Amino acid sequence: MKTLRMAVVGYGNIGRYAVEAVQAAPDMELAGVIRRSAKLSPEEAKNLAGIEIVTDVGMLGQVDVALLCGPTRSIPETAPQYLTRGIHTVDSFDIHGEKLWQLRSTLDAIGKEHGSVAVVSAGWDPGSDSLLRALLLAMAPKGLTYTNFGPGMSMGHSVCAKSKPGVRDALSMTIPTGTGVHRRMVYVELEPGAELAQVAAAIKEDEYFAHDDTRVFAVPSIDELKDVGHGVLMERKGVSGSTHNQTFEFRMSINNPALTSQIMVSCARAAALRLAPGAYTMPEIAPMDMLPGDREMLVKTLV
Amino acid sequence: MKTLRMAVVGYGNIGRYAVEAVQAAPDMELAGVIRRSAKLSPEEAKNLAGIEIVTDVGMLGQVDVALLCGPTRSIPETAPQYLTRGIHTVDSFDIHGEKLWQLRSTLDAIGKEHGSVAVVSAGWDPGSDSLLRALLLAMAPKGLTYTNFGPGMSMGHSVCAKSKPGVRDALSMTIPTGTGVHRRMVYVELEPGAELAQVAAAIKEDEYFAHDDTRVFAVPSIDELKDVGHGVLMERKGVSGSTHNQTFEFRMSINNPALTSQIMVSCARAAALRLAPGAYTMPEIAPMDMLPGDREMLVKTLV
Numbered sequence: 001m002k003t004l005r006m007a008v009v010g011y012g013n014i015g016r017y018a019v020e021a022v023q024a025a026p027d028m029e030l031a032g033v034i035r036r037s038a039k040l041s042p043e044e045a046k047n048l049a050g051i052e053i054v055t056d057v058g059m060l061g062q063v064d065v066a067l068l069c070g071p072t073r074s075i076p077e078t079a080p081q082y083l084t085r086g087i088h089t090v091d092s093f094d095i096h097g098e099k100l101w102q103l104r105s106t107l108d109a110i111g112k113e114h115g116s117v118a119v120v121s122a123g124w125d126p127g128s129d130s131l132l133r134a135l136l137l138a139m140a141p142k143g144l145t146y147t148n149f150g151p152g153m154s155m156g157h158s159v160c161a162k163s164k165p166g167v168r169d170a171l172s173m174t175i176p177t178g179t180g181v182h183r184r185m186v187y188v189e190l191e192p193g194a195e196l197a198q199v200a201a202a203i204k205e206d207e208y209f210a211h212d213d214t215r216v217f218a219v220p221s222i223d224e225l226k227d228v229g230h231g232v233l234m235e236r237k238g239v240s241g242s243t244h245n246q247t248f249e250f251r252m253s254i255n256n257p258a259l260t261s262q263i264m265v266s267c268a269r270a271a272a273l274r275l276a277p278g279a280y281t282m283p284e285i286a287p288m289d290m291l292p293g294d295r296e297m298l299v300k301t302l303v
Numbered sequence: 304m305k306t307l308r309m310a311v312v313g314y315g316n317i318g319r320y321a322v323e324a325v326q327a328a329p330d331m332e333l334a335g336v337i338r339r340s341a342k343l344s345p346e347e348a349k350n351l352a353g354i355e356i357v358t359d360v361g362m363l364g365q366v367d368v369a370l371l372c373g374p375t376r377s378i379p380e381t382a383p384q385y386l387t388r389g390i391h392t393v394d395s396f397d398i399h400g401e402k403l404w405q406l407r408s409t410l411d412a413i414g415k416e417h418g419s420v421a422v423v424s425a426g427w428d429p430g431s432d433s434l435l436r437a438l439l440l441a442m443a444p445k446g447l448t449y450t451n452f453g454p455g456m457s458m459g460h461s462v463c464a465k466s467k468p469g470v471r472d473a474l475s476m477t478i479p480t481g482t483g484v485h486r487r488m489v490y491v492e493l494e495p496g497a498e499l500a501q502v503a504a505a506i507k508e509d510e511y512f513a514h515d516d517t518r519v520f521a522v523p524s525i526d527e528l529k530d531v532g533h534g535v536l537m538e539r540k541g542v543s544g545s546t547h548n549q550t551f552e553f554r555m556s557i558n559n560p561a562l563t564s565q566i567m568v569s570c571a572r573a574a575a576l577r578l579a580p581g582a583y584t585m586p587e588i589a590p591m592d593m594l595p596g597d598r599e600m601l602v603k604t605l606v
Contacts, residue, residue, distance in 0.1 A: 258546035
C-alpha cells in the first residue's frame with residue numbers, strides 16, 4: 001500500500017482537525033503544515049510539536065495531496081498554486097450553485113493541463129449530503145428532498161452578525177423547523193453603549209437573514225456558548241418507477257470541523273489513487289474510492 | 304440526450320416493476336421484454352400490451368442495456384450471454400461476500416474483453432445500502448455500523464420454509480430487534496395432515512434460520528399476508544479523525560421490487576454512459592453518474 005504524503009494548508013478550525021485525520025489514516029503521512037507565517041502561538045506550538053511548519057509546499061519534499069483548510073473565499077486563488085505543480089487538492093468550498101460550478105470548471109481545466117485532481121466542496125453540505133441527495137434521486141427520481149440543518153452554529157451567519165456596528169462578537173445558531181425551513185437564533189455580545197434593538201434591526205435586514213425567522217438576543221459572553229456540534233436531517237418522499245410513497249430519512253449528529261476534515265482526507269485518497277486529472281464534486285466520486293484497503297476485501301466485507 | 308434502448312430480461316416480481324421504471328425514465332425506451340417463452344397469461348398480456356415480447360435479444364434490434372430480472376441463481380449464466388454481445392448488464396444478485404466477488408471478477412473479465420459494462424448487485428442490500436456503508440466509513444472510519452432490515456418479507460427465507468415437507472406455502476417476515484439482530488416470523492400454510500410442530504422443527508434447524516430467533520405459525524392463507532413493503536434502519540456511531548461519538552442514521556420504508564428495479568434502471572445509465580468496460584458494484588459508482596441531465600445542471604442544483 002502506497003503511503004500518501006499530505007500537506008495541510010492553513011491551521012484554523014478545519015486545519016487542526018485535518019492534522020488529526022491525516023495522522024489517524026493508515027495509508028497517509030503528514031508531510032507538514034503550510035501557513036502564511038511559520039510563527040506559532042504557544043498553544044499551536046504545543047499542538048504541532050514534531051510537525052514540519054513551513055510557508056511554502058516546496059519546503060516539504062514530495063507531496064501528493066494538499067488539504068486546503070483556509071476560508072472558502074481563499075480557495076479559488078489557493079488551489080491553482082498546487083494543481084499547477086501537479087499536487088492534488090481537496091477543499092471544502094462551502095458555497096452552492098453558480099460559484100461552485102465556476103470553481104469546478106476552472107480547476108477542472110487546470111487539473112487536466114497539469115495532471116492533477118481537485119476535489120471541490122468536500123465537506124458535508126456541500127459534500128456528503130450532496131452525494132446522498134444524488135443517491136436518493138437515483139432511488140426515487142420524482143418527489144421532494146428536504147435538507148434540515150442543525151441545531152448548530154453557522155459560521156457564515158455568525159461572521160455576518162459580528163460585522164454589524166455595536167457587535168463585539170456573535171454566534172448564529174441554525175434551528176431546523178422542518179421541510180428545509182430554518183430559524184436563526186442570533187446571540188450577540190454588545191459593545192458598550194450599543195442598543196440591542198438597533199443591532200437586531202441591522203442583522204434582520206441583512207440579505208443573509210432577511211428570508212428567515214431571525215431572533216436576536218444579547219448575552220454577556222459568546223465564548224461560553226461555543227459548541228461545534230451540528231446536525232442534519234434529510235428527508236425524501238418520492239416515486240420509484242410508478243410506485244409512490246417511497247420514504248427515506250438520513251440523520252446525523254456530528255462535530256462539524258472533525259467531520260469536514262475527515263471527509264477531506266477520505267476524498268484525498270480518491271484524488272491520489274483513483275480519479276483521472278480534472279475536478280470533481282463528491283457525488284461525482286464513487287464512495288469506495290474514498291476508502292483504504294484493496295477492492296476484493298472491500299467488496300467482500302462492505303457490499 | 305441519447306435515448307438508451309433497454310431490454311428487460313424476465314417478467315417476474317422485479318421485471319414487472321422494471322418495465323414501469325424504464326417507461327418512467329426520461330432518457331430511455333423499452334426495446335422489449337425477453338422471456339424463455341413468449342406465451343403470456345391473460346393478465347400478463349394486458350400489462351404488456353404494446354410491448355415487444357421475445358425469447359432472444361437478437362430479435363429486438365439495437366439494445367444498450369439488459370436489465371437481468373431473473374432469480375439470483377440465474378445471473379452467472381445469463382449475464383455473459385449479453386456482455387459477450389457488447390450489451391451492458393445490470394443485475395440485482397443478492398448474495399453477499401465470496402459469491403458476489405466471484406461474479407464481479409468473472410463479469411469484469413468478460414466485460415473488458417467485449418467492451419461492455421456489468422453492474423452487479425444493483426439493489427438495495429447489496430446495493431444502495433452498500434454504497435451508504437462505504438460513505439459512512441469515509442465519514443467516520445472507526446466504529447460500528449448496524450444494518451437492521453424490515454419489517455418485511457424475505458424471499459430467500461420464504462422459499463426455504465416453503466421447501467419443507469408438509470408446507471404448501473410460506474412467508475418469512477424479517478423483524479429488526481436492533482443492533483443488526485433479527486427475528487424471523489414464519490407463517491406457513493400446511494398441507495392436509497401436516498403437523499405444525501414437525502414443520503416448525505424442520506424450519507428452525509435449517510441453516511437459513513438456525514442462527515436467528517425463529518417463530519413459526521400456521522395460517523389459513525399465505526396469499527392474504529403478502530405485502531412487498533420493506534424497510535431498513537442503518538446506524539453508525541464512530542470516529543472522524545480523533546473525534547468520537549459521530550452518529551449517523553439512515554432509514555427507509557419502501558416497496559421492495561419497485562425500489563430494486565428503479566435502482567437497476569439508474570445504474571443502467573452509469574453503465575451505458577459513464578463507466579469503462581468491466582464490472583462494478585454500487586459503491587464503485589459515482590451516484591451522479593446514475594442520474595439523467597447534464598453535469599452543469601446537476602452540480603448547480605444538487606451539490
